[in-house]
Amino acid sequence: MTTRGITGLAALLAAALAVALAAPAAQAATRTVTLKNIAFNPKKVTIGKGDRVVWRWRDSGIIHNVTSSRFRGSGNRSGGSYGVTFRSAGTYSYRCTLHPGMNGTVVVRR
Ligand SMILES: [Cu+2]
Incomplete structure (x- = not known):
């Protein structure tokens, strides 16, 4: 390969690296x-920063809520869905205030 060819190749590699570095680290x-059945399933989810958790009500019209001291809750619902995007690492406990023992956890990795 000529010197000129090697220089061209180096420029091409540098350009490819620049594109790779500019790409987002991970898709949300x-x-x-x-x-x-009066439960959250799965009871615990582990996600990355910026990921979203969507709760879906599929309990034959039984009213539930998603309530936490650490994120905005859903309020009472009997159907549909509710989503929260988690931007900070940590452990987020939540529960349904209507049904004792109906609780769950979202873990957001560092
Ligand atoms: Cu409930």
């Missing part, structure tokens, strides 16, 4: 938690 993901 969505995890679904289903409310069914």
Whole structure:
């Protein structure tokens, strides 16, 4: 290969690296938690920063809520869905205030 060819190749590699570095580190993901049989399923989800959790009410019209001291809650619902995007690492406990023992956890990785 000529000197000129090697220089061209180096420039091409540098350009490819610049594109790779400019790309987002990771795509935001969505995890679904289903409310069914008076429980959250799965009970615990682990996600990355910026990911979204969507709760889906699938309990034959039974009213539930998603309530936490650490994020905005859903209020009472009997159907549909509710989503929260988590931007900070930590452990977020939540519960349904209508049903003792109906609780769950969202863990946001560092
Ligand atoms: Cu409930």
